[in-house]
Amino acid sequence: MNLCNSSLRPRGRLRFRAFGPILLVLLLATAGCSPERDWREFEWTQGGFAVLLPGKPRKEARTVKIDDTAVPLEMLSLQTKGAAYGVGYADFPPGGSREVQARRLAAARDQLVGNIAGELKSDKEISVGGHPGREFRAEGKVAGEPFVTSARVVAVGDRLYEVAVVARAEQAAAADSDLFLGSFKLLGGGAGSASPR
Numbered sequence: 001m002n003l004c005n006s007s008l009r010p011r012g013r014l015r016f017r018a019f020g021p022i023l024l025v026l027l028l029a030t031a032g033c034s035p036e037r038d039w040r041e042f043e044w045t046q047g048g049f050a051v052l053l054p055g056k057p058r059k060e061a062r063t064v065k066i067d068d069t070a071v072p073l074e075m076l077s078l079q080t081k082g083a084a085y086g087v088g089y090a091d092f093p094p095g096g097s098r099e100v101q102a103r104r105l106a107a108a109r110d111q112l113v114g115n116i117a118g119e120l121k122s123d124k125e126i127s128v129g130g131h132p133g134r135e136f137r138a139e140g141k142v143a144g145e146p147f148v149t150s151a152r153v154v155a156v157g158d159r160l161y162e163v164a165v166v167a168r169a170e171q172a173a174a175a176d177s178d179l180f181l182g183s184f185k186l187l188g189g190g191a192g193s194a195s196p197r
Contacts, residue, residue, distance in 0.1 A: 037080055039179070045187065047074060047089050049161065052183035054080055054176070066090060066160065067100075067107035075162075082171030085164075085180060092158045098132070101155035105134050108153040112164055116140035116147045128154045129186045133161075139169070146170075150177035152184060 037054035044050070057076035064073045075088025092104065113120060118140025126133045133154035140147055150172075151164035163184045167175040 037176070039176075041183070042076065043187065044076060047076075047087075047161075048156075048159075048187050049087070049089070050183075050185050050187060051076075051087050051163065052180060053078060053085055053087075054180070057085070060088075064090065064111075066092075066111060067104045069093070071160075073162075080175075083165055083167035083175040085175075087163045087184065088161070090160045090162075092160065094158050096155075096158050101132055104160055105132065105153050105155055108160060108162055109134050109136055109151070112136075112149055112151050112153075112162070113138040113140070116142055116149050116166065118147070118149060126152065126154075128152075128161075128184070129156075131156045131186070135181065148172040150175075150181060152181050154184075154186075156186065 039052050039054050040056075041050055041052050042057060053076065055078050057078040060075050060077055062073055063070050065071075069092060071090040071092055073088050073090045075086050077084065077086040077088075079085075096104065109120075109123065113136070116138065118138035121137045121139055123134060123136040126135045131154055133152055135152045136150075138149045140149070146169035147166055148169055149164060149166045151162065153163075154161040161184070163181055165175050165177045165180050167177070
């Protein structure tokens with residue numbers, strides 16, 4: 001039963017003494033519920049990944065420049081109160097070596113940090129299904145307002161994945177970035193969750 005969307009209605013008149021403990025349990029169970037954040041797993045076979053998102057995303061496509069190469073970026077995105085979530089992939093021309101992958105990962109990280117004119121607060125190498133990646137957090141400002149970006153970028157052959165949440169600083173904790181980033185998994189042969197390398 002999804003307590004966040006529960007439509008249970010009491011029958012007759014409730015007396016607090018008899019149902020107080022039950023109401024307290026229900027209040028505690030639904031305290032984290034928000035109509036803006038209804039976490040569900042989305043599997044995108046075209047992109048080769050699955051991820052938890054706090055609502056129904058929309059598909060977007062645009063061309064971005066990463067490591068001096070213009071590539072099409074396909075992504076799922078959504079906005080909630082105080083936060084924006086995005087997960088997508090870009091396919092580079094074939095033939096990228098491990099060194100090229102590492103350069104692309106760093107360039108994608110720098111681009112995401114630059115979106116909020118940010119400064120890296122943490123940055124580490126990760127592995128997702130045996131594929132190299134980076135996980136990082138940055139703080140910056142947009143139009144004078146403080147923002148936080150938490151993200152993972154992963155290179156799978158010539159495909160680069162980006163998983164990012166950008167939140168107003170005061171909403172960063174409520175954005176559940178660890179839940180979102182940690183839920184990203186590759187489908188097929190490369191399936192696995194991210195772990196430090």
